[in-house]
Amino acid sequence: MNIIKLNNGLEMPQLGFGVYQIQNDQTAEAVYQAIKAGYRLIDTASIYGNEKETGEGIRRAIKEGLVTREELFITTKLFILQASEDKAIATIEQSLAIMELNYIDLYLIHQPYGDVYGAWRSLVAAQKSGKVKSIGISNFKSSKMIEFVRLNGVKPQINQIEVNPWNQRIEDQKWHEKYGVQIEAWAPFAEGHRDLFxxxxxxxIGQQYGKSVGQVILRWLMQRGIVALAKSVRPERMIENINIFDFELTDEDLTKIASLNMKESAFFDHDAPNQVEWFMNRMLDTEK
Structure with a gap:
């Protein structure tokens, strides 16, 4: 497994397992099987509603001796409703309790809405106390990331954003490298949109190496130095996705993949008024 060093000096696996949209009754088993397959980075979020089950899968793997807690890198996130200084503190404590963890390896502000500056102060405090090892942001555009870096004493270690062959974020990667913020890709497969697979x-390209389209995409992200999250509830697919360290894409392959870049989200624009309205409505629905 490749390892990435963050701007705070800590290290994280470059390829991880995400539990977004995995049903609660499947999450614990999926997390356990992912760890069994070799994943050490596990990514969840408070809004996913499966932190508890994620913790169950982790504890089972540790109990059975597949891994130690120190070998794992666990990520969770703060949703919009909790994006304030006071609520962030309580939400971090809640995630620790729900997952039955003594610390969280990476804690992210999930969306660029709400009192993100107040929330960030709480994340910094949690990092100083050791409850959280690394902190970051998610879905922040490069312009907002730069503002966030320049106006805070502690810069984010991570910005988790959409990166896939349709939305390659080439310029965004340059800006993140300039400011020392590591990009982590969600939806590397664009959820199969536009017949990706x-x-x-x-x-x-995959046929040249006896690899699947998914493996080609994950290998492409590894070679770009981007952390990536893959998701599946099928153990055989988990194994396939992690089996990407025995081949290397050529410059010609990379050029071909670059030609696929549409420079637009396969999903939505976080700055679009209708999308912001949707997030605000979801926030209010969650509060009820």
């Missing part, structure tokens, strides 16, 4: 360019 049967794309002829990616399929042809």
């Amino acid at each position: 049967i794309n002829p360019v990616l399929t042809e």
Whole structure:
């Protein structure tokens, strides 16, 4: 497994397992199987509603001797409703309690809305106390990331954003490298949008190495130095996704993949009024 060093000197695995949209009754088993397959980075969030089950899968793997807590890198996130100084403190404590952890390896502000500056002060305090080892942001555009870095004494270690062949974020990566903030990719497979898994360019590249389209995409992200999250409830697919360290894409392969870049989200724009309205409505629904 490749290891990435963050700007605070700590290290994290470059390839991880995400539990977004995994049903609660499948999460604990999926997390356990992912750890069994070799994943050490596990990513959840308070809004996913499966932190408890994520913790159960982790504890089972530790109890059975598959891994130690110190070998794992656990991420969770603060949703919009909790994006304030006081609520962030309580939410961190809640995540620790729900997952039955003594510390969280990476804690992110999940969306660029709400009192993110107040929340950040609480994340910094939690990091200083040891409850959280690394802290970061998610879904912040490069412009907001730069503002956040320049106006805070502690800069984010991570910005978790959408990166996939349709939305490659080449310029964004340059800005993040300039400011020392590591990019972590969510939705590297774009959830299969635009027939990603049967794309002829990616399929042809994969056939050269006896690899699937998913493996080609994850290898592409590894070679770009981007942390990536893959998701599946099928153990065989988990094993396939992590089996990407025995081949290397050529410059020609990388050029072909670069030609697929549409420079737009496969999902939505976080700055679009209708999308912001949707997030605000979801926040209010969650509060009820």
